[in-house]
Amino acid sequence: MAAALVLLAGCGRHAPEADAATPVIALPVQAAAAVTAGRFPGEAHARYEMPLSFRVGGQLSARYVNPGDRVKQGQALAQLDPTDASNQLAAAKAALEAAQHRLLFATQQRDRDEAQSKQNLISQLQLEQTEDNYASALAARDQAQQQFQLAQNQSRYTTLVADHDGAITSRQADVGQVLAAGQEVFGFAWSGEREVYLDVPESRIDGVVTGQPATISLPALPGQVLSGHVREIAPAADPQSRTYLVKLTIDQPSSRLQLGMTADAVLQGTQPSKAAVSIPATALFHQGEHPAVWVVRPADSTLELRNVTVARYGERDVLVTDGLKPGERVLMQGVHTVSAGEKVAPIAPPHAEDAPQ
Structure with missing residues (x-):
């Protein structure tokens, strides 16, 4: 009977199973594509536009120029009762x-x-x-x-004088009107540099960067294409239109370019560095104050938490310029449910639309 019990005990023992790998959604990262903002309508403006006003108050007794007039520096534009x-x-x-x-x-x-x-x-x-x-x-x-x-x-100061060569763009006061100090009399645009103002939707502003080259065509000047670059991007959207004002400086203004002309601007793509990769925003984790991602080691399929440098945050993805190489497998979802050194089994997303583009 003792021998039988020993044999039965031996039959109940099994060899220990290897640690089971946790299935995770992890895919190889791809090199970032060029940032393309696309085509936008615009309007021609002067590089410097400002209102002209008297530094003292008084009654406007004379006005020497009208909208559309070109004036020279030092030219008298209007006169208060002296x-x-x-x-x-x-x-x-x-x-x-x-x-x-x-x-x-x-x-x-x-x-x-x-x-x-x-x-x-x-x-x-x-x-x-x-x-x-x-x-x-x-x-x-x-x-x-x-x-x-x-x-x-x-x-x-009772004589309003042009402080620069330019053009009168608007008139805001009439003869006989009593003006306060600083009240606008004329709109004024300097001669020289010209710009094109664009209204970029908030969904496409991520593709616009300062210094980005652009080509500009104008319906009023058929066959003429001007080159320019992004000089300024508004830090906040317009509260009514929810668009961002982008200013393009024209590199070599044409003498035929008039203020207020409509324009068609194409912002050329900017190519990120060869080391830049794009990952979904859901793949981003934080190690303390530093952004990080979970990388699957190819040798043993375990997870490694690696710090990365993020150059740009988008609506659905982020641009990483340091810390990752194209082809490395990164955890795309569930970054808060895993731990360092955990063995994983990478799988594809259950829905094709969830895969990074």
């Missing part, structure tokens, strides 16, 4: 002359009292009073000079 400014200038000039006369008298009195003080003909107190009168007269003269210069500036 009566008040002229009166202030005359009053400041009279005050300065009076202060200069008082200073001359105080200087002569000081010189006389200093000479008499040396001969002990006057007291020290009288000399000190004379010197105090001289110091007060000198300060009053300096103050009057500053007021006179200010009045001169105020008088000069």
Whole structure:
């Protein structure tokens, strides 16, 4: 009976099974494709556009230019009623002359009292009073000079002058209107550099980068293609249209290009570095403060958590420029359910649309 029990016990033992591999969705990563933003309509603008206004308030008495006029630097554009400014200038000039006369008298009195003080003909107190009168007269003269210069500036500011060559784009004030200081009178566009403004939808703004080259064609100039590049991208979308303003600088503006012309801009693709790869956003993990991904080791099919450098975040994917190589197998989903060193069995996504594009 003992022998039979030993035989039965031996039959109940089995060899230990190898550790079972965990099935995970892991696929080889592909090299990133070129970033292409596509084609967008636009409008021609000047590199510098700004409102022109008077630095002082007053009644507009004359307007010398109209929208569409080209002006030169230093050219007078409009005039305020100069009566008040002229009166202030005359009053400041009279005050300065009076202060200069008082200073001359105080200087002569000081010189006389200093000479008499040396001969002990006057007291020290009288000399000190004379010197105090001289110091007060000198300060009053300096103050009057500053007021006179200010009045001169105020008088000069009644004439609106172009500070650069350019064109008048709009008119915001009429003759007889009382204007406040800084109130817009004209819209003004500088001559020289030209740009094209684009409204890029938020779904396509990821494909636009500063410095990206572009080709620009205009229906008004058939057969002429201009080259440019992205100079500026708005940091926030327009609250109403939900589009981003992108400004293209034209490298060699055409003399035939007029402000406000409609344009058709094609943003050329920018090719990432050879080491850049694109992975789904669901594959991104974080090790502390650093982005990381789970990489399947080809030797033993175990997981390794590796730090990566992310160059750009998209809606569904991220661009990795360091830490991964094309062809390496990366965990695409379930990054929070695995651990380092875990043995896995890579499988494809159950739905084809879930595979990275």
